[in-house]
Amino acid sequence: MGDEDLYGNIFSSLIDGIVVVSRKLEILRGNPAVEEMFRESLDSFRGKPIGSFFPRQPAVLEKMEKVFSAGVSYRDLECVGFRKSNHSSFPVNITISPFVDAENRVQSVVLLVKDMSLLKELQETSRQMDRMASLGVLAIGMAHEIKNPLVSIGGSAQ
Numbered sequence: 571m572g573d574e575d576l577y578g579n580i581f582s583s584l585i586d587g588i589v590v591v592s593r594k595l596e597i598l599r600g601n602p603a604v605e606e607m608f609r610e611s612l613d614s615f616r617g618k619p620i621g622s623f624f625p626r627q628p629a630v631l632e633k634m635e636k637v638f639s640a641g642v643s644y645r646d647l648e649c650v651g652f653r654k655s656n657h658s659s660f661p662v663n664i665t666i667s668p669f670v671d672a673e674n675r676v677q678s679v680v681l682l683v684k685d686m687s688l689l690k691e692l693q694e695t696s697r698q699m700d701r702m703a704s705l706g707v708l709a710i711g712m713a714h715e716i717k718n719p720l721v722s723i724g725g726s727a728q
Contacts, residue, residue, distance in 0.1 A: 587683035590669065591620045593638055595631060598678060607662075607685050609655045620681070625652050633666055637679050643667045651683070661686040 581588060587604035589597055597615050605611055608623060615622070624630045633644045644666040651662040665682040 587681070587685075589620065589623070589681040589683060591634060591679040591681060593678070595620050595634060597623075604683060607660075607683065608651065609653050622654065623651055624649055630664070630666075634679050634681075637666050637668050638676050641668045641670070641674075641676050648686075651685070 581601050584601055585603055587607050588601045589604055590599040592598050597618055597620055600612050600615065604615075608615070620634070621627075621631055627649050630647065630649055633647065636642060637644070644664075647664045647666070649662055649664060650659045652659050663684045663686050667680045667682070668676040669678045669680050671677050
């Protein structure tokens with residue numbers, strides 16, 4: 571297997587999304603995970619502005635422009651992805667990195683996109699369970715406080 575085949579296989583096999591973005595902030599390429607995450611085919615989003623995946627979030631676009639101008643990377647940016655097919659949004663975590671040529675010039679930007687929906691759901695479930703546990707402790711305390719006077723009243727009545 572040649573290097574190009576190997577890298578292409580790695581690109582296609584990742585479970586997190588990879589998006590390659592041009593200097594015009596247009597999508598050049600995406601892996602199958604991006605297609606699944608945003609529920610669009612590569613053919614439908616190739617050439618479109620990356621802002622269509624992250625609408626009304628100018629900070630994301632500004633950071634991509636800084637990657638082009640300064641060659642810096644950004645890690646673990648929390649933002650919201652948008653699925654055009656059903657007009658829904660979902661939490662994502664993105665890393666923005668420069669893609670450089672042999673002379674170390676930034677040619678494009680690479681986004682690593684992680685869908686955080688499951689993690690957010692687990693966090694919410696955990697918060698709800700913590701609240702239920704707190705209510706349980708409160709109920710036990712109240713039952714104990716009610717039982718003590720009832721025991722003494724019952725003893726006096728006998």
